[in-house]
Amino acid sequence: MKIEMIGLNHRSAGLSLRERAAVSPEALPDLLQRLVGHPNIEGAVVLSTCNRAELYLSPTYHFDEAELRGLYADACGLTDDEAQTAYVYRDSAAVNQLFRVTSGLDSQMLGEIQILAQVKTAYGTALELAGTNAILNKLFTHAIFCGKKVRTRTAISQGAVSVAYAAIELAQRLFRKLDEKNILLVGAGETTRLAAKYLADAGGANWRVSNRTQERASEFASTIGAQVASFPPAPEDLSWADIVVCATAAPGAVIQAEPAKAALRSRKRPLLFLDLAVPRDVDPELSRHDEVYLYTVDDFQELVAANIKSREKEAVRAEEIVEKEVAEFSEWYRQNRIAPSLQQLQSALESIRLTELENQAKHFRPEDLSELDKFSKSLMKKVTSLIVANMRRASTDGSDLTLARAIAVAFAGKDQQAIEEILEKLNHELSH
Amino acid sequence: MTLLLYTLFPCLMLVVFGGLFSLWMMLYHRPDEHLEKLAVRFGWITLGVFAAWLLILSIAQRQLPILTAGQISVFLAFLVWMDQLLVERRISQRFLTVLPIIIVTVLLLTGIATGLRHTTAPVELHSPWSAVHIVLSTAGVAMLFGSGVYGAGAILLRRVLIRKQFGRLFSALPSMDDMHRLRALAVYHGWLLITISFASSTLFMFIQRAGTPSFFSHLHEMFALWLAATLLALSENRNWLGDQRQAKLTVALTALMFLLLAGSVTQIFFGGQS
Structure with missing residues (x-):
């Protein structure tokens, strides 16, 4: 999995440090542009509230921790020493952190509801500025879904706490x-x-x-x-x-x-x-x-006091929901590792289909061409689903990307560089 | 068919209401909006199955399910559950859903125990007038049951608020305003139904005087029921007692009205003419 997060919150940093780490709405577009302009970052979301300043990143390759802290210090205007107090989570731990945040489990007041709107805004801003990629889109929509689910299936946000x-x-x-x-x-x-x-x-x-x-x-x-x-x-x-x-x-x-x-x-x-x-x-x-x-x-x-106690009881159930949702996201991610091969396969098959359709068109009456088109699509769909199902099974059951690699090579045509890029991505996925 | 209508269906309904009871008790202890929506949907499906059963029963015996004391009890259970679901559409309520389920279960059990299958139903029950009278009275009593539940709810909430018990009941009960409003609505509707039932029956009895024996064999009980409902509705309308005392009066009179209904049913099936 290639997801990283680094940040400060009310537990790890005092108010004055959080104040300095906070990113104002005016500075956000510029920061997002800088982050996605980084050669190793494919997508970024900045979550800055009064209680936290967190960066969620989708890197091409995992960052070295020192490099990540440097990036955070630079993004939030902190010194290197201050950035050392930030917490760093990777992959499923980063997913878990975001899901806990949207669920209100990481909030100063357990179960508070404003954080969900704040995460939505942070994601919306990043999306608008084209700062997200497919992984972050899935991650944040799933995190928002998880936050809502926790609030409807538990009473964690119910009852006054002031x-x-x-x-x-x-x-x-x-x-x-x-x-x-x-x-x-x-x-x-x-x-x-x-x-x-x-x-x-x-x-x-x-x-x-x-x-x-x-x-x-x-x-x-x-x-x-x-x-x-x-x-x-x-x-x-x-x-x-x-x-x-x-x-x-x-x-x-x-x-x-x-x-x-x-x-x-x-x-x-x-x-x-x-x-x-x-x-x-x-x-x-x-x-x-x-x-x-x-x-x-x-x-x-x-x-x-009674409401806080009741929220604490509900937090146990909320954690269970978060855990389940993190596992579900991880499963999606594992299946999605074969995406480069999948794209290669689909585009190669579609290209073959269109070429053959054009070649064979002269043997058919014009009124039959739409039926021929339907038939060829259906045939390709069946072939693709069979291959994809087996690729998914191999990649999720035994983390075996051999089939995905073979498909990538088999359907890559003559573009050697494209093959190498896909293989490198697959290898990197497998190493994490 | 007989086995299905008089044994299997009532047992199925009992099992289903048992399931609903467990579900709502679980929701009372572990709030879950998603599950609550499913429980409400399940409640409507239950009502649909219940209605289908009563419809088939009515077609089979060519009369509404009022031919035995047990059938009236089951019919009343159906109306109570329908009332509850209609209220549920307006006000979400966890704990007060459990009470109607208990009432429905008790009525179903009573129905099964007293017998659903009719061999020789009193001849006067085959008249369409008697059907109208019994349906209206039963619907009226179902409404008044509802008012009793909301009265009990208001008393319970007052107790919770005064004793400052900020636990599950505190958040699971509807607001005091809602309970007073629903209680008043139920009382007015119940009174209206019972009044129409009583008036139409009296009119029919007057028209039928020269004919065969009147179906109206429980005049005293019916009059007492109407009087109790009228007193309740008047007191509600004039606000003689204040909300809390009115709630207590509603609970007391609802219990009395249930006894009167039971008395009427006993008169019809086991007593002589009045």
Whole structure:
């Protein structure tokens, strides 16, 4: 197999080194051109994200490791010493690395989904700039397929793994669509604003803001198109709300049980309290009401911990899928080693077919020529499939390329240089 | 043919639902979207086989499968499974698919145990009016079963959320909103079917008064069933109790309605005229 990769990620390098190794989108076309312009590189893909800077290469012949590190240092603007910290994987280990990356198994946050889109973009850019060859095309399409498969067949990407998303996940367990729900924000600090942003991303649209300082409440309300409510929230604000997000710096409970009970007495639909404040803003007594669901920072952390644990369990299944897909890709690659001979065979047979068709055309009526063409194609197809099947079997079962070599020689015509090139490629394949 | 219709097919259905149960339990423990799609497809195939069986049975006996208590039970199982699949098209749900499978399996077992083969079915069951009445009532009860499942689901989810048990159930149940919405829909549809069934039967009984014995031999049970369904639908519509209490009431009344249906069936097949 002739696939190599070299790179740095969040485990092998600190942030400052990763920052320097990162390739900006503007610099990418130039770098790809330089890489594919290298005499030993047939294709290249550059994957650069905040957590990794990796080069995937399809070389004509395997690089010497020192040469590869030099190439990486040059491509990413690192010193030779810095390039020494990069990891290098070859052949099926490189395939395994890419498949683990697309599956989210190599991510800082296990199972994250952005990486799949990032790999797609990196491959798309390389493809657009003609930086890939058949091997890399197959490798990346298979890696993307593997990433999708892992996410549909396991729960590795399910469940929030940050406190903010945990709050959203809890809201979504109660409410199907947040755009139909009324959200009361208590406090106007950073935490409330961040929570409002996440809720808005999840569809939240109807807001009220309650804050001790009215000016800050008005200023915050104007940024999200909210109404200003009194502070502490009046019973009618609590009656109006479906979700209450609290994150004030008040020393005691802002929403106390007794006044709130009046608002809740006649309540017949769920009310979710997301209490992000420490000390807590909502009196825990309220959670005794049938329709009240109260969560604090500790609960969000507990949910995050449970989700991480569940993702770790799923990672075992994900690794199994990756392993299977790597084996499948390797199998494809092994079969594809005979490609040079195959091309030679097909083009030689097609040339013979066309010549013979032309020679024999005069013996047939014009209306029969299409039938003759069909017959000759069918005949050639049958002969080719028989030879190809045996070549594949020999090359995969016993890594025997003798037949492929013989076919290459037999169908190469008189072009000695072409024969030598094909034989050299076949020999190199066999040596790896 | 008799062996196929009354023994082999019901046993095959039991085996198939056993397989579906295992599949959904596995999906509950090991989420897999691909397998879930296959399981849903398998569910539709099962419904197709079930429908084919009931159709052949209907053709063979020249009447819908309502001629024995066992046949009504099996017919109800078919409707419950159809309801479940229709809901499944709108809302993906892992755990709440297991409950309808259990209900269907219990109904199938009850059907087989009480007997599917009719030797002498009550003469009034051969009337087309009785067929309409039984089909509508059974469909109504199937709907109300559905509402019971969603009521139970809402109670279960509340328990999970309040106890902060962020495990499999937390992610496998549909959202509380979905469960309340589906419960309400099922209650309204169930009530409508039972009301039409009750009204049409009463009308027929009135028209038929001078004729031969009425098929409507379980008036009290039917009226109580309609009353329970009406109470449930009214309470749902007026939102008297709030979502959680309504869910509890739905579960309780669904259980009561099942008993009333069982009482009606007993009256038809084993009791006298009312």
